[in-house]
Amino acid sequence: MRIIPILTILFILLIVGNPGFAxxxxxxxxxxxxxTKAVSPYIYGKNNVLPNTFLTSGTSEEVTKAKEAGVRFIRQGGGNNSTKYNWRLKLSSHPDWYNNVYANDWDIAAKNMFDKLPGVQGMWSFQLLGMAAANANNNFSDWTYNQSQWWSGVAQNLAGGGQPNKAGGAKATVEGNPNLYLMPWTADSTVGILDKWFGAKGLGYDKSKIQYWSMDNEPEIWSGTHDDVMKTQCSAEEFMQLYFKVAKAARAKYPDIKLSGPVPANEWQWYRWGNDGIPSDGKKYCWLEFFIKRIAEEEKASGIRLLDVLDIHYYPETSDAAKCVQLHRVFFDRNYDYPEANGVHTVNGGWDSNINKEYILGRCSDWLTKYMGANHGVGLAVTETGMKSTNANVQAVWYASILGEFMKNGVEIFTPWSWDIGMWETLHLYSRYNQENYVQATSQDExxxxxxxxxxxxxxxxxxxxxxxxxxxxxxxxxxxxxxxxxxxxxxxxxxxxxxxxxxxxxxxxxxxxxxxxxxxxxxxxxxxxxxxxxxxxxxSLVMGSTPELPKNNFNATAYPNPANDQTTLDFSLPEKSTMNIALFNSNGQVLKTIINSAFEAGNHQLNLDTSNYPDGIYWIRFYSETNVETIKLIKTKNQ
Known part of the structure; x- marks a missing residue:
């Protein structure tokens, strides 16, 4: 038996037990x-920034912070409150507050965007449900009932003469009549807002600043969020027909419009329509695959582009900090076993508890390519999400990680719904200090x-x-x-x-x-x-002006011939083994070529530089190691 000296044991314990050890x-x-890959400025987005007389989250302070932090995109529809919006009467029906009808002026919100957030891109919504707010005359008197306080019965259907169930819950004692506060709303009605905002006789808004339009909101749970209208959930195909009508009508009015859908509510709804897959062509499809398949089929049949951005929502349940800081991996990481995996077990039509790798936007990319071809041009978006940890540093790291992954993978739009401490700081850091193009990077410990x-x-x-x-x-x-x-x-x-x-x-x-x-x-x-x-x-970067000051000679570097024609030889010496970097710059100081970046032994060295592809003019060659630097001038001319 080998006896380990006590000092060695103590040293090992010191290393293991001391988190501050190197x-x-x-x-x-x-x-x-x-x-490199262009970074979409629209990932620096937020929901409900603008005052519109309805959503209390939109305030002048919110607008000021958005401007200062560098918000580039706002999604202003209001989530579930957009589904029954009536742009003619400027009214919405609030499904989470008795279905009561409130004033909601999208015209004002859009005007606020133009006036207070110049250069920002806005997104509003089209209504597909078929009913919209008509009047506020039949609201449930929540003030009389309990001074408008929240309680467990706020989602009861009480507008239109309903009677509350005082025990709480979702179901009223007597359901209200939606025909008393809603009106029919066709595809032509919903896209008519385009004429009002952008038409020659309308408000004259700049449509290039409101290109993106969401195709309603979370339709696969309408029988829950809008059960006053839809007692039984419509089928996936019935929804697709509603979608097609509105998309075609919108494209006819505004050919350059960006249509975004289908905005499913959460992880289960990425895959399930209700509690089941969707039968088609002799098999069952999960919801997002079926949606993409049907879009591709209808585009081929009609010749009309029906989808520009594939958009989802995501609300994880965990509040555990260690899990929260890994939630960015749900979107693209094909090796990540997601602890909250649920709907993904049904991705292939049945139930397989061994399928735990989510990579939902990666899956959507695969389906888009499968059904629409490699050059489909459909972007990706997440327009609602939130995270339950209340630790501001966890919030900042979670948000920063998602922004980073979305930059890396070319996501087009990102607008979190929940907004907590740490997120303004993170958005400001990214939007104000990041550059335009993502550079590939890898970590030993991602x-x-x-x-x-x-x-x-x-x-x-x-x-x-x-x-x-x-x-x-x-x-x-x-x-x-x-x-x-x-x-x-x-x-x-x-x-x-x-x-x-x-x-x-x-x-x-x-x-x-x-x-x-x-x-x-x-x-x-x-x-x-x-x-x-x-x-x-x-x-x-080591960018030099057209007449840089030449540093002290460290490498005895020369180029010959100089002036050069189509080729020159670089000669330099090293006193000791070193990693050398040699780069060619133009007269404006921009790097044209990295000639070498590798280790050299001590002594004299020569390298051939092909200059045949460069126009005549003055160039600079910079030699540098970790400790020394030298710049020489090179003239390129055909007359040499």
Whole structure:
């Protein structure tokens, strides 16, 4: 038996038991040599920002915060309150408050957007149910009943002469008559708002700022949310026929419109219509696959585009912090066993409890390609979601992780419904400091550490967002960058961490962002991230002006011939083994080519540079290692 010395045991216990002990760094690789992907500005979105005399969440303070934080997209329909909206009378029926009818002015909301949030894109909704609010004369007198206080019977159908069930619950003692407060609403009625807003004789609104229209809201649960009208849930095919009528009528009036649907309510409804699959062609389909299949079939039959954005809702149940910070993986991660998987067990028509990998937007992408072809052009969206943890730092990390994954996977629209402390700060950090194009990145530990880098159009500025999802541990990250040559020295890092229970975001100038400086070489950064933090490092490239100051000669670098014709030879020497980076810049300081990025032994070295594809002019070649830098001038001319 081997006896382990007591000091060794104590040392092992010290390592294991001390969370502050130095850990193996997490390697993160960013590769700008691979194709970048445009980031949709519409993922920086929010629901119910604008005052419209109905939704109390829309206030002037909300509008100011939206502007300061950099909101780029607003979904203003009001969720379930949009289904029975009457744009002619400016009325809505509130399904979560006795079906009572209230004033709701979308005209005012849209005008507020144009006036107070210039440059923001708006989304409103079309009504497909077939009934819309008609008057407020038959409301249930909730003030008389209990001074308009919430109780368990607020969803009872009491408008139209109903009698409340004082025991609470969903069912009234006497149901109200919907014909007393609603009116028929056809496809022509619902799309008539396009004439009012955009027509020559209408309000003259700019339709390019209101391109997106939601095809109603959560139709697969209408028999619950709108059971005053729909006592028994319509079939999936009946809904599709309603959808087709409105979509075709809208496209005829506004050819460039962006139609978004079918907006299912939650994970179970992604797959089930009611409690079952949908029979078609001799098999049962889950709801989203059936929807995509029917859209593809009707588009082929009619020649009319009927879907531009595939949109879903998502409301997870967990409040456990460790699970909440992993919820971003539900959308695209094909290896993630989702603890709350339920509806996905039925994705193939039956019930298989072994199917736990959700990747719902990945599945939708697969179905879109299967039924509509590789170049279908349909975007992806999540226009309602929320998370139950009340910890502001968990909220910030959850939201930041979803934004990062949506950037990575090209999601078009993201508008959370629930809005909690930590989210304004995160939205502001992303919208204000991110660049236009996503850069591919990988982490050795994507469970806890992810990098979401973006670069601008000229590749001279890069923002690297680093998220630490660990609830308790600091994490050291070794960041390695290929195809981008950062200016060495110090660069700013903005961090969200240690948030409390009160809102901290006021404006772009007044918020909880903590600014520090991190040290960087041309291609590497080592940084420590505190637990539950969102961090953005702002890098500038080694961009030179047309007449840069030449640094001290460190590598004895030369190019010959110089002036060059179609080729030149680079000659340089190294006093010791080193990783060398050599890049070619044009006279405007933009990187044209990474010539080399690899390790060299000490001594003299030569490299051939092909210049045949570059026009005549002045160029700069920069040689740099982690400690030294040298720039030489190269002239390209055919007359050499």
């Amino acid at each position: 850990q193996t760094p997490v390697r993160v690789d960013i590769d700008l040599t691979k194709p 469970t806890l550490i992810s990098a979401y880098p973006t670069v601008n159009a000229t590749s001279d500025s890069m923002t690297v967002v680093l998220v630490n999802r660990s609830l308790t541990e600091k994490k050291t990250v070794d960041l390695n960058i290929s195809g981008y040559h950062a200016s060495p020295g110090s660069c700013p890092m903005y961090s969200i961490a240690g948030l409390g229970s009160a809102e901290t975001f006021v404006s772009h100038a007044s918020n909880a962002l903590k600014k520090t400086q991190v040290q960087t070489t041309t291609s590497r950064i080592s940084i420590e991230l505190v637990p539950l933090s969102v961090n953005a490092i702002i890098l500038k």
